[in-house]
Amino acid sequence: MSDRLGVAVLRFLAKQPPSDVMGEMAREVLSGRTTLHEVMRSSAYSEALTEAAAEAVRAIDAMTPEERRAAEEMGEQAVADVLDPPPPAPEPRRAPVDHDWDEAFTSPWDQNDHF
Structure with a gap:
C-alpha cells in the first residue's frame, strides 16, 4: 500500500485493543496476511467498515x-506524526573508564587452591 493516508489510518487502527475488529483488520493488512481488496469482500469486516464509514x-x-x-489540518498533522515520527532521543553515552573490572567480584575459577 503506497497511499500515505491509508497507511497512517491502518497504523492508527492497529494500535487498538486485540478485541477491536477494525484494529484486527488493520494488523492483518499491515502484516501482509490479507489485502484491502480481500477485506472489502470479507463478511467478517464488512459490517464494521460500513458502520465506521457511515459514522465518518x-x-x-x-x-x-x-x-x-x-x-483536515489536524488530520494532516496526525498523518505526519504517524508516518514521520520524530527521531528517538539518542541513548546516553557511557563515559569511558580506564578499568571496568570490579575488583570486589571474584569467580570460583579464580582461586587455584581447589587442586
Missing part, C-alpha cells in the same frame, strides 16, 4: 466549513 460521513456532514478545515 455523519460526523463530516455535521461540521461547519471552518470545523472541516480545522479537522
Whole structure:
C-alpha cells in the first residue's frame, strides 16, 4: 500500500485493543496476511467498515466549513506524526573508564587452591 493516508489510518487502527475488529483488520493488512481488496469482500469486516464509514460521513456532514478545515489540518498533522515520527532521543553515552573490572567480584575459577 503506497497511499500515505491509508497507511497512517491502518497504523492508527492497529494500535487498538486485540478485541477491536477494525484494529484486527488493520494488523492483518499491515502484516501482509490479507489485502484491502480481500477485506472489502470479507463478511467478517464488512459490517464494521460500513458502520465506521457511515459514522465518518455523519460526523463530516455535521461540521461547519471552518470545523472541516480545522479537522483536515489536524488530520494532516496526525498523518505526519504517524508516518514521520520524530527521531528517538539518542541513548546516553557511557563515559569511558580506564578499568571496568570490579575488583570486589571474584569467580570460583579464580582461586587455584581447589587442586
